[in-house]
Amino acid sequence: QKEVEQNSGPLSVPEGAIASLNCTYSDRGSQSFFWYRQYSGKSPELIMFIYSNGDKEDGRFTAQLNKASQYVSLLIRDSQPSDSATYLCAAGGSWGKLQFGAGTQVVVTP
Amino acid sequence: AAGVIQSPRHLIKEKRETATLKCYPIPRHDTVYWYQQGPGQDPQFLISFYEKMQSDKGSIPDRFSAQQFSDYHSELNMSSLELGDSALYFCASSFGTSGSPNTDTQYFGPGTRLTVL
Numbered sequence: 770q771k772e773v774e775q776n777s778g779p780l781s782v783p784e785g786a787i788a789s790l791n792c793t794y795s796d797r798g799s800q801s802f803f804w805y806r807q808y809s810g811k812s813p814e815l816i817m818f819i820y821s822n823g824d825k826e827d828g829r830f831t832a833q834l835n836k837a838s839q840y841v842s843l844l845i846r847d848s849q850p851s852d853s854a855t856y857l858c859a860a861g862g863s864w865g866k867l868q869f870g871a872g873t874q875v876v877v878t879p
Numbered sequence: 880a881a882g883v884i885q886s887p888r889h890l891i892k893e894k895r896e897t898a899t900l901k902c903y904p905i906p907r908h909d910t911v912y913w914y915q916q917g918p919g920q921d922p923q924f925l926i927s928f929y930e931k932m933q934s935d936k937g938s939i940p941d942r943f944s945a946q947q948f949s950d951y952h953s954e955l956n957m958s959s960l961e962l963g964d965s966a967l968y969f970c971a972s973s974f975g976t977s978g979s980p981n982t983d984t985q986y987f988g989p990g991t992r993l994t995v996l
Contacts, residue, residue: 864935869921
């Protein structure tokens with residue numbers, strides 16, 4: 770079992786709607802959590818990070834962290850076709866090593 | 880803004896050959912991480928360096944070695960290449976390993992696509 774779990778999808782979202790992505794982690798020692806977006810054949814691109822319980826908003830993106838439930842989520846508001854990609858959830862460990870989930874594929878349909 | 884630079888971007892090798900991948904971190908970043916991403920898989924951590932010293936080691940085969948130089952660039956050396964080594968290899972850099980994501984956030988380079996025939 771992976772330390773970071775995500776639904777692989779694909780998650781189909783109509784253009785303009787909200788995409789909701791979920792992630793759970795098993796290592797309670799993880800302190801920081803990252804969401805990366807990855808287009809096919811390209812490198813992971815940082816969307817945002819979160820390390821405190823609660824919500825963090827950045828533009829159309831909102832990350833949520835619940836350490837008691839070991840749960841991280843990402844909301845994408847007003848989804849655009851350009852948001853179609855794989856979204857990787859990662860937990861930061863000791864010395865900064867990232868443990869990635871398998872990624873959730875998001876498909877935004879016009 | 881300057882990003883992580885990786886070279887070469889594409890590399891084709893035969894089995895049992897050697898390969899060297901290079902990574903130039905974002906200016907002022909002192910920590911480098913190497914990840915391997917196979918087809919349809921998530922990135923797997925290989926090894927990291929902080930201030931030119933190895934800071935952590937993951938699932939890196941003994942056939943692979945890496946180092947970070949005085950100018951903070953890093954090289955991943957791969958020997959006795961196998962077909963299963965075909966993958967995307969990403970380098971990421973960050974500023975420090977203080978445990979604070981404000982400084983430890985990793986930024987990824989464009990990757991090197993290695994194909995072993």
